[in-house]
């Protein structure tokens with residue numbers, strides 16, 4: 001904690017202060033499963049990207065405090081143009097969203113006139129304006145299946161998830177060549193070794209992982225689907241191939257089970273998203289106190305990006 005903040009906070013509990021600010025400012029804290037445990041513990045709602053967008057769409061709070069990455073807070077702002085949306089660290093971006101620059105994507109789209117554009121929510125507001133419908137890892141299958149069979153589909157920006165969905169749905173799709181730095185790092189060799197060391201452990205993986213990892217996975221799904229699986233499954237140990245923040249909720253929900261973070265292809269033992277982890281409890285407190293950094297977007301951009309997000313929400317209503 002920096003010295004100024006420490007002086008200001010002397011004798012005060014940061015959790016208490018955050019809760020006080022929540023009431024004073026009629027704020028709601030939405031946090032993604034990849035956030036630090038402290039942030040998850042103080043949040044009003046923890047979820048995957050679909051559940052967080054759904055919460056943002058229905059909240060009546062005055063201020064939305066988004067503990068996640070930029071595209072998530074941006075989505076909350078697009079759904080609430082008149083509300084203040086702040087996030088702990090405005091530099092918390094996403095390598096997957098960065099892998100799809102809007103100008104390049106517009107050129108790609110131009111080459112396939114008539115194709116329906118389905119974009120994964122991990123993209124910028126500009127890419128959303130070029131999309132017909134947004135999806136997340138929770139609802140992508142349903143959304144692809146809602147498109148008439150004769151229509152060509154462009155799926156962006158994640159090539160791993162796109163390839164996985166092509167297999168799942170049997171639909172041929174034109175894939176944008178993007179990926180997530182966190183999910184591409186998992187080591188097949190180390191995971192295979194772990195499986196040998198823990199023969200009873202099930203490998204559960206996020207669809208952003210590369211094909212060789214998905215091929216040996218016992219279960220593939222969004223963060224919320226992975227969490228749910230560990231709660232209802234009869235197994236007792238899981239190798240978790242996604243960002244490590246999710247382990248906090250898994251351990252809280254199933255304290256008697258064992259959760260092993262899948263190791264990446266480097267010297268680390270677990271796979272943290274460097275963008276998600278830019279947010280800290282202190283920055284969360286400061287952004288609520290100062291009501292900044294704030295997400296500010298041009299009204300025209302918000303208007304154009306809203307329609308494909310609303311289409312997703314309508315299709316995911318039940």
Ligand code: 13P
Pocket residue numbers: 047048049050122136137138180206208221222223224
């Ligand atoms: P979920 O939608 O499964 O929470 O995934 C979000 C994400 O950023 C995955 O890397």
Ligand code: SF4
Pocket residue numbers: 069093094095096097122180181182183243273274275276
């Ligand atoms: Fe983006 Fe990957 Fe981090 Fe998710 S884990 S926010 S896709 S960089």
